[in-house]
Amino acid sequence: MVTIYDIAKQADVSAMTVSRVINNTGRISEKTREKVRKVMEELNYVPNAMARGLVLQKTGILSLLVTDITNPFYTTVARGAEDAARSLGFKLLLGNSDEDANKEKEYIDMILSTRVDGILITPAGDSSKERLETIVRHGTPFVTIDRDVPGIDCDNVVGDSIGGSRKLIDYLAGLGHRVIALVGGSFDVSTARYRYEGYREALAANDLPYDERLVLQANYRMQDMEAAAEQLLSASSAPTAILAGNNMLALGLLQSFRRRGIDVPGQMSIVTFDDFGHRDLIDPLFTTAVQPAYQFGARGIQLLVDRIEGKSSSSTPQQCMLPNSLVIGSSTGVPRSNGTL
Amino acid sequence: MVTIYDIAKQADVSAMTVSRVINNTGRISEKTREKVRKVMEELNYVPNAMARGLVLQKTGILSLLVTDITNPFYTTVARGAEDAARSLGFKLLLGNSDEDANKEKEYIDMILSTRVDGILITPAGDSSKERLETIVRHGTPFVTIDRDVPGIDCDNVVGDSIGGSRKLIDYLAGLGHRVIALVGGSFDVSTARYRYEGYREALAANDLPYDERLVLQANYRMQDMEAAAEQLLSASSAPTAILAGNNMLALGLLQSFRRRGIDVPGQMSIVTFDDFGHRDLIDPLFTTAVQPAYQFGARGIQLLVDRIEGKSSSSTPQQCMLPNSLVIGSSTGVPRSNGTL
DNA sequence: TTGAAAGCGATACCAC
């Protein structure tokens, strides 16, 4: 491997001088600088980030850990984070925890071991607490996005889940729906809880009864969603509409209903959060509380860098809630009848 | 930061012993091992990968650089790569070049600088040649996937673009289409060229005339696709079907046609490559030459690790072509009339 | 304007 010493020897200067040329520090004669530059070119020199990081005690790298790299919401978050990191002079490292506590742990260990300057993370769930505490103990700045974790008080960027649920349920109620189910993700995840909370509040606000049998938790596995669909259809008072906890659940439910010959929105309306990048091509187009995914990433990186560079007050975590907007699609319609199919 | 010396002092042993405990090397008494382990726990020790990599001259990290992290095809590739890397004992670093030569260069510089053990890369285009040559000179093993680059003879995993085009065109011809356009990506990218090649071969095989005015190149920007749609509709002999170079182009064209009130497949059939993860939810479902995205990643990592570990013959690059399969959707139908709308 | 030496955190090699 080519090192600064190779360059130094070839250019007949000291390693120190080479280092100065690379980093543009100190005073160097133009002649020497040119000579060194030329040798670096010739030898295809690429600085060793490890050696550099070791002495500088920083890497210039930020890490983004998301829970599902195949979810368009998170890839858009990644785009926002990447652009922001780049413009602030940092590189971005992407990781995928797959909603899995073990993978999350492995990734965090790797990240800490790599000594990145900061971490942007979507926690897999409440159990992420212990992993986040590891990060805290290690002293690496971090920001949570999309989800928060009880017991961890840190900078974070979240969406307005409660408000989103309210808007969606209000809209359904406005259409005349009176029996509305919730199929959400595991309550081990903060967004699922908040969306449930908004759901309950909105039901109350619209004078609709709450029925716990209409609240289902599903993982993102197809069989869960099939089961949820089945269960709702056979409920004694079957719902005419469903609030799906996120885009993936909405898709799964839609598929399940289609397979059972249930028309959406004819027989069942579906509303949800987040979109797919190409929302207008999915038929029906979901009525959605659209969150600013790109902003989640961009804002998160901004907070992270503020923290790294000490611009944030050290004691007060920055909490940032991004608003969503209701987009009406064709997955919703007036209920066919009151509570029965 | 906690180092092995801190551990050593606290546990009243030498740094060497701590290192041995960490790496499970050499003979150590169970008592000492336990003592050291306990101190590591207490102090939340996380090994410094930089220091480690510096002396070991390897990192255990593989890098995957794709051109569009928001394209479901590539996120599935990433999934395959991640799983394979994990099972082979490597970590995976994800990067996104955004189809941009400059970003690609920056990423490669960072990757080389990080001294990853190997690189899996989807080249942005033929101009990637110089960047790949940089990697060659640097001596880091790499494998290209999805696309190949003229002048670079290396391990690679590609799809059967020519065969895919043939199948798609044959299918259209079988439905009775006689005027079929091609809207492909830039010919600076190998897949676009191969798909064009397959298109021409298939036209000839089906005794259909070739008309160069029906061959358009588009970037993945919406305005390009709008322009392409416009141009095809106003052509003297307008096509009744289109082979879209990839999934993104197919989507863009579909949207453009819809906006113009053109029914797909009623007035225009569309076929393409790759899918969207949730293919069956997009209406119409595209008739597609589906490529095994997950395998692209998994196979690529396999080749890469074989190369790293010296299992591949050093002189002969491993070339691997993965087959695609034709999936009939609802984006295709019989032509309305012969060549005119 | 340039260079020598120390040290970042870890491991390999050689003693004991």
Added chain:
DNA sequence: GTGGTATCGCTTTCAA
């Protein structure tokens, strides 16, 4: 079984 020492590639500090 365990410890000392040199070393990986680079930057910082201090001299010249």
